[in-house]
Amino acid sequence: MDQLASLARGVTEASPGTLHARSLTGGIRVPPRPGLTICFGRGEEPDVDLAVGEDDLRVSRRHGELTYQASQWWLRNTGQQLVRLPHGRLMHTTTEPIPLAPGYTPLFVKGSGYREHLVELYVTGHDAPGLVPRRQASTLKPHLWPLAEDERLLLVVIGQHYLLYEDGPRPLSYRKAAALLECLRPDDNWTERRIEHKITEVRKRLHSGGFPYPLIHDKESGAPTDNNLLHNLLRGLVESTTLVPPDLEMID
Template sequence: MSVRRPPSLARLPYGEGAPPPGTLQARTLAGGIRAAPRAGSTIRFGRGGKPETDLKVGGDDTCVSRRHGELTYSDRSWWLGNTGQRLLRLPRGQLLHTSTEPIPLAPGYTPVFVRGSGYREHLIELYVTDWDDRGQNAKETASTVPPKRWPLDDDERLALIVLGQSYLRYELEPRPLVYRRAVAQLQALRPEFGWTKRRIEERVGAVRRRLHQSGRVPTKLVRDEDDDASDGTLIHNLLRELVDSTTLVPPDLTELDLDLE
């Protein structure tokens, strides 16, 4: 869809040609836009059309504000701010409210979700060209970097599969299996090990400490001194990491049936 853009914002055709470093490309279901990195350049997005916004998102959803947010270039960064009535959601669950200070976008790809009516969320795809990117074409044919999969021994893996069954089914709001039920299931699967709540805690605690000590997991896995983080929260973070890294995958659930047979 062709949309006229004010020349002061240095708009360029979306996706055409090699963009210079710092260029912002933004896209929604309604179209795309590209802006050069010039001080003061601002892209406004929301449900409304011209002149309220430069990029339309959620046009049929009245829970999206007519001007819901904006991106402004300053100090060699594009800054994202919320000007709407509902939250913006970024990766890792980060939320932006109108009272939240604008945040700088990191180079590369950033998805932003505008919360709408019911369970609807409207996607804005943002991409900022890296100032140091000199090998984009070479990367297209480079080998894929696999996720970091964590080593687990057989007992650790089985205990975590039992605890994380709802995570391996990719349920919307997964929770660790309660210890009482986990002990009963593990005793049925491998009675020779003498499973108890304490044994599960020992196995899970050992995994949490190893991952924490690696320094490669951004979420909290162990308590700090005078920390009131609950055990359930720490186990939730651990299971999330193991599933997100594909250390544990849905086919692992078959181990439960096979052991019972």
């Protein structure tokens, strides 16, 4: 580990493939040397290079490894608890190593109770020489998906549990949504069939616009149910702040 620390200190500029790894208690920067492996977990040096969850006995002393080979950093879970990656992807000790893409990747080590320990990983790409502070730069606005007024009302009705930020929210049924819309807009003829047709239109349009979650059936891999696609739609709209809690005033 002294050799690894020396290598990390010797990097004055982050060349492509350089790995930056950070936890709550520290961070390291490692050059892309073929065959090099760094380890993270609850243990101490020289067993691990990056301490994670030092006070949590659910975290293994050597919980994960990152190895540089074939011009990429490969992540492997070596601990007893799962490792969670973006989009809910999970890694077990039996999971094949996963290559890290250039840029930022957060991972979470499952700990005691509801605890999850964050490890931030950043791999420098060819077009980005390193982590450049941008403290004075303007904040990028979230991507808001275009919705017509009647579409927004419908989605607020069906997704009201999502807008309350409840745990494990699910969409309102079309039957209940139609009953509520009949009270809110009695002249608009909201039926279950019209709701289904409108939701399908929105899903197809946003899917073609690059929505981050699946919105249409995949005939080759097996289609998820319409309810799961609707869940994806509402989840993405809420996460992007296209739908926000004040929208609930539409149904008050």
